[in-house]
Amino acid sequence: MKIAVLPGDGIGPEVTAQALRVLEALSLPGLTLFEGDVGAVAYRRHGHPLPPETLEMARAADAVLFGAVGDFSCDDLPRHLRPEQAILGLRAELTLFANLRPAAGFPGLEDLSPLKPEIARGIDLLVVRELNGDVYFGDKGERDSAGGREGWDAMSYNEAEVRRIAHTAFRAAQKRRKKLTSVDKANVLETSRIWRETVIEIAAEYPDVELEHMYVDNAAMQMCRSPGQFDTIVTGNLFGDILSDQASAVVGSIGLLASASLGERQTEFGTFGLYEPIHGSAPDIAGQGKANPVAAVLSLAMLLRHSLGREEEANRVERAVAQVLASETRGGDLGGTASTSEIGDAIVSTLLTI
Ligand code: NAI
Ligand code: MG
Numbered sequence: 268m269k270i271a272v273l274p275g276d277g278i279g280p281e282v283t284a285q286a287l288r289v290l291e292a293l294s295l296p297g298l299t300l301f302e303g304d305v306g307a308v309a310y311r312r313h314g315h316p317l318p319p320e321t322l323e324m325a326r327a328a329d330a331v332l333f334g335a336v337g338d339f340s341c342d343d344l345p346r347h348l349r350p351e352q353a354i355l356g357l358r359a360e361l362t363l364f365a366n367l368r369p370a371a372g373f374p375g376l377e378d379l380s381p382l383k384p385e386i387a388r389g390i391d392l393l394v395v396r397e398l399n400g401d402v403y404f405g406d407k408g409e410r411d412s413a414g415g416r417e418g419w420d421a422m423s424y425n426e427a428e429v430r431r432i433a434h435t436a437f438r439a440a441q442k443r444r445k446k447l448t449s450v451d452k453a454n455v456l457e458t459s460r461i462w463r464e465t466v467i468e469i470a471a472e473y474p475d476v477e478l479e480h481m482y483v484d485n486a487a488m489q490m491c492r493s494p495g496q497f498d499t500i501v502t503g504n505l506f507g508d509i510l511s512d513q514a515s516a517v518v519g520s521i522g523l524l525a526s527a528s529l530g531e532r533q534t535e536f537g538t539f540g541l542y543e544p545i546h547g548s549a550p551d552i553a554g555q556g557k558a559n560p561v562a563a564v565l566s567l568a569m570l571l572r573h574s575l576g577r578e579e580e581a582n583r584v585e586r587a588v589a590q591v592l593a594s595e596t597r598g599g600d601l602g603g604t605a606s607t608s609e610i611g612d613a614i615v616s617t618l619l620t621i
Contacts, residue, residue: 277548279334396507
């Protein structure tokens with residue numbers, strides 16, 4: 268089993284180090300780790316945020332554990348050299364088209380949600396966001412118009428793209444509470460009409476899953492009003508970007524939520540994927556031991572589950588995290604005083620007891 272570890276910038280290396288301690292504590296046999304440069308640190312060392320050797324290392328691995336990229340010192344660089352291009356490049360080059368972002372309330376943390384505790388307690392949802400298409404990857408440009416300079420971005424989805432993400436989402440829903448909400452804007456967008464018709468076509472293969480459709484504006488409202496109604500959500504790249512950030516906010520802290528980006532490639536042990544916290548490099552707290560490593564540790568749990576076929580270990584890591592969060596050991600983002608490594612200590616020692 269080979270894992271490419273790409274810590275990146277800012278708090279990326281700090282939180283990834285704690286995830287690696289947790290991995291070490293599991294003592295999995297036959298595991299080899301490779302570490303590569305990515306983001307601003309890679310630009311400084313190799314002149315590119317995603318050097319070819321890092322991409323090759325990721326390709327050769329069974330899974331990628333990613334920290335975060337981004338550094339304000341790179342703000343003046345041309346777009347293709349900016350650190351954030353590294354994660355976009357990895358998603359595109361490795362055809363990671365399905366982004367899974369689970370958001371669930373943690374017992375004991377309901378008070379941190381902006382929602383009422385009884386509503387926050389009911390959150391247990393999974394956003395399945397398409398990651399390789401939509402307006403992000405369409406033609407774009409600038410042109411003259413009667414109103415001055417005009418920016419434009421083409422939005423599109425073809426049936427093949429919708430089919431593969433729909434299959435991922437239906438299969439994920441089957442493993443959860445068997446309810447799938449497809450979010451679109453089919454009342455105004457042609458892209459969404461094709462999206463909806465294709466999702467309905469695929470639904471015939473999953474008669475055990477209840478499918479509903481929701482317009483994205485309504486979904487945004489429902490996410491604040493009663494997120495407990497959602498089980499699995501499937502949506503396009505743009506709507507999914509926004510809704511999944513919103514889902515993280517209703518849980519409490521951005522330092523808690525993990526993500527998996529999966530493609531179709533199967534390895535000996537599971538599905539090849541890239542795993543990362545949903546947060547960025549947090550330059551405001553980098554180097555101060557203030558970062559919450561929970562999102563990185565939970566990303567490792569997703570890696571164990573999806574790419575290494577280690578469901579039991581994934582569950583153990585998740586249980587250890589939940590126990591620590593319910594205890595007094597909390598970071599500043601959760602109103603506590605524990606440092607990044609103290610939270611890591613607590614997770615590792617709890618893990619060894621379960
Ligand atoms: P951010 O997620 O890095 O930080 C937002 C806020 O949340 C900050 O106040 C930060 O201190 C806090 N925060 C984030 N993670 C935390 C953690 N684990 N524990 C405690 N507090 C935490 O987003 P921001 O500030 O918009 O972006 C910073 C840089 O990260 C930018 O360069 C951005 O482009 C990049 N970024 C990279 C991503 C990635 O690598 N996938 C994703 C999002 C942003
Ligand atoms: Mg986002």
